[in-house]
Amino acid sequence: WYNLSEKDDRPTFDLTRHPIMRNHRFFDSKGPGGTPTPRLAPTSEPCSGDGQYLEIDKEDIVQYAHNGYTYCMLLAGGSDGDTLEDETLISGGGDGTIKIWSIEGATGAIGELRTLESGDDSVLALVLDDTLLYSGRLYGDINVWDLETYQLVRRIEGHTADVLTLCVGHGSLFSGSANGIVKQFTSRYERMHEWQAHDHLVLASIMTVHRGKRIFVTGGNDDCIAIWDVGESNNKAQESTTTDNDELLNSLSQLVALRTVSSKPEYAQDCRRGASWLRSLLKDFGADTDMFSTAGNSNPVVFARFKVSSTRPKQAKTILFYGHYDVVPAENKQQLWVSDPFMMHGMNGYLYGRGVSDNKGPVLAAIYAVAELVTEKRLNSDVVFLIEGEEECGSRGFEDTVRRNKDKIGVIDWILLANSYWLDDDIPCLTYGLRGVVHATVEVASHRANLHSGVDGSQRINEAMKDLISILAVLSDSDGLIKIPRFYDSVLPLTRDEDRSYTAISKALISRDPERGDARQLAEQLKGRWREPSLTIHRITSSGPTGS
Numbered sequence: 001w002y003n004l005s006e007k008d009d010r011p012t013f014d015l016t017r018h019p020i021m022r023n024h025r026f027f028d029s030k031g032p033g034g035t036p037t038p039r040l041a042p043t044s045e046p047c048s049g050d051g052q053y054l055e056i057d058k059e060d061i062v063q064y065a066h067n068g069y070t071y072c073m074l075l076a077g078g079s080d081g082d083t084l085e086d087e088t089l090i091s092g093g094g095d096g097t098i099k100i101w102s103i104e105g106a107t108g109a110i111g112e113l114r115t116l117e118s119g120d121d122s123v124l125a126l127v128l129d130d131t132l133l134y135s136g137r138l139y140g141d142i143n144v145w146d147l148e149t150y151q152l153v154r155r156i157e158g159h160t161a162d163v164l165t166l167c168v169g170h171g172s173l174f175s176g177s178a179n180g181i182v183k184q185f186t187s188r189y190e191r192m193h194e195w196q197a198h199d200h201l202v203l204a205s206i207m208t209v210h211r212g213k214r215i216f217v218t219g220g221n222d223d224c225i226a227i228w229d230v231g232e233s234n235n236k237a238q239e240s241t242t243t244d245n246d247e248l249l250n251s252l253s254q255l256v257a258l259r260t261v262s263s264k265p266e267y268a269q270d271c272r273r274g275a276s277w278l279r280s281l282l283k284d285f286g287a288d289t290d291m292f293s294t295a296g297n298s299n300p301v302v303f304a305r306f307k308v309s310s311t312r313p314k315q316a317k318t319i320l321f322y323g324h325y326d327v328v329p330a331e332n333k334q335q336l337w338v339s340d341p342f343m344m345h346g347m348n349g350y351l352y353g354r355g356v357s358d359n360k361g362p363v364l365a366a367i368y369a370v371a372e373l374v375t376e377k378r379l380n381s382d383v384v385f386l387i388e389g390e391e392e393c394g395s396r397g398f399e400d401t402v403r404r405n406k407d408k409i410g411v412i413d414w415i416l417l418a419n420s421y422w423l424d425d426d427i428p429c430l431t432y433g434l435r436g437v438v439h440a441t442v443e444v445a446s447h448r449a450n451l452h453s454g455v456d457g458s459q460r461i462n463e464a465m466k467d468l469i470s471i472l473a474v475l476s477d478s479d480g481l482i483k484i485p486r487f488y489d490s491v492l493p494l495t496r497d498e499d500r501s502y503t504a505i506s507k508a509l510i511s512r513d514p515e516r517g518d519a520r521q522l523a524e525q526l527k528g529r530w531r532e533p534s535l536t537i538h539r540i541t542s543s544g545p546t547g548s
Contacts, residue, residue: 001108013053068094072126092123127166136163149272169207176202187284198222248368255360256344256353262326262393271299271389274325278302285371294397299389309377317413318382323363324391327355362418444468482535
């Protein structure tokens with residue numbers, strides 16, 4: 001690396017003093033007949049224009065950065081090992097590795113941060129699209145890396161010859177190879193077009209817009225620069241993102257396969273992959289996306305915004321959809337699942353898999369519904385998605401993350417979530433209110449040390465566990481009514497309209513399933529489940545030895 005701001009302050013470079021001009025004791029020794037090997041005469045051709053020779057100091061060179069040639073480099077927004085924040089350098093080498101380097105701001109010095117490996121085939125081309133890094137490789141493969149998780153997420157069998165150049169733009173990936181072929185892929189890596197762009201090697205490519213047209217430019221070693229109008233093909237690429245039910249089920253199967261268990265640290269990488277997978281899907285459907293980091297080691301929050309399909313009407317609202325991509329554990333050590341819980345399968349008309357209903361299925365259904373409105377140009381309100389990865393662990397860091405990013409989230413008119421249930425398999429339920437939750441811990445302590453119950457147990461000794469159970473036993477009566485004083489003071493009384501709603505819901509359910517019994521009795525059951533307070537004791541623990 002070289003600091004160009006110092007080029008006029010450094011001594012003038014003298015090409016005649018360069019190491020290549022020095023006599024070498026072996027290579028420049030005299031051969032048979034006393035004549036040394038001829039060497040090329042130094043060029044005296046001056047630099048064009050105001051150009052000048054620059055000499056890089058040896059301390060500004062990283063020797064053996066790759067175990068082979070360094071074929072390609074690009075500057076990225078940054079990666080400090082976990083997040084994309086600072087500017088970084090990404091290089092691909094003949095050893096098949098991709099290396100990510102930090103850049104020191106004052107000197108420009110680089111330091112290795114991370115190495116991405118996936119075989120020995122040389123990395124010949126790189127291109128970055130947000131957090132997705134594409135690498136073109138020897139023998140024709142294209143690898144797709146997620147720089148949020150540093151995972152290889154896809155391998156595309158792109159060409160039968162070396163991939164020498166890559167370019168992304170307007171929802172497409174373009175690749176050029178050593179046999180002159182250019183191929184165009186959709187955002188889902190489906191091949192759309194291919195053509196013979198040059199007689200031999202395609203060495204370089206770039207996407208641009210000229211006079212309103214989307215232009216793709218390629219350069220080859222056949223002394224030719226080719227300019228291609230790809231506007232029509234790009235429109236088809238964007239329209240090819242399907243939103244039908246089969247594609248929805250395919251996406252759900254992929255998301256279920258990611259073990260996004262937030263309560264177990266060993267699944268941290270799967271959680272980040274799940275977040276990146278969702279963000280990539282939302283971006284494919286045309287949303288503006290971001291990944292909000294959370295405090296500590298908590299999983300990130302996926303943010304996306306779909307804007308109205310045309311000019312925003314005055315009465316348009318902004319709707320926020322909340323969901324979560326994390327799930328509770330499903331280790332299946334006791335073989336209670338009839339199949340792998342992280343492999344979605346259908347049985348008896350139902351889909352089974354961890355997260356199918358809570359909450360991956362509802363989240364994807366909402367995404368696909370909005371995407372369909374976008375495709376049909378019928379979205380008349382802005383829709384914001386906030387999908388967290390810590391809901392099953394008490395939404396750690398979610399509130400602080402929302403407050404920190406409130407300006408980007410913007411003003412919200414309505415909030416929707418699909419983390420509740422339907423009345424039955426056919427009747428959806430629009431939930432407009434939920435009971436709140438109060439978590440409380442009651443602790444009873446004694447000044448006495450733990451004693452052996454067989455030796456020291458006595459009816460005359462008060463035990464902390466018995467005292468605790470005595471307290472818990474009087475918190476509610478046999479009918480479930482909570483006996484804590486003034487507990488019901490803040491509970492709103494049942495209104496006539498609300499009572500009529502319970503009656504209508506009960507009659508609708510019984511008309512479809514008479515075995516549910518009396519409508520009035522069912523309405524009271526629903527009130528107890530949906531609106532009346534309840535008290536549940538989740539756990540009792542003791543300071544004594546486990547199992548004693």
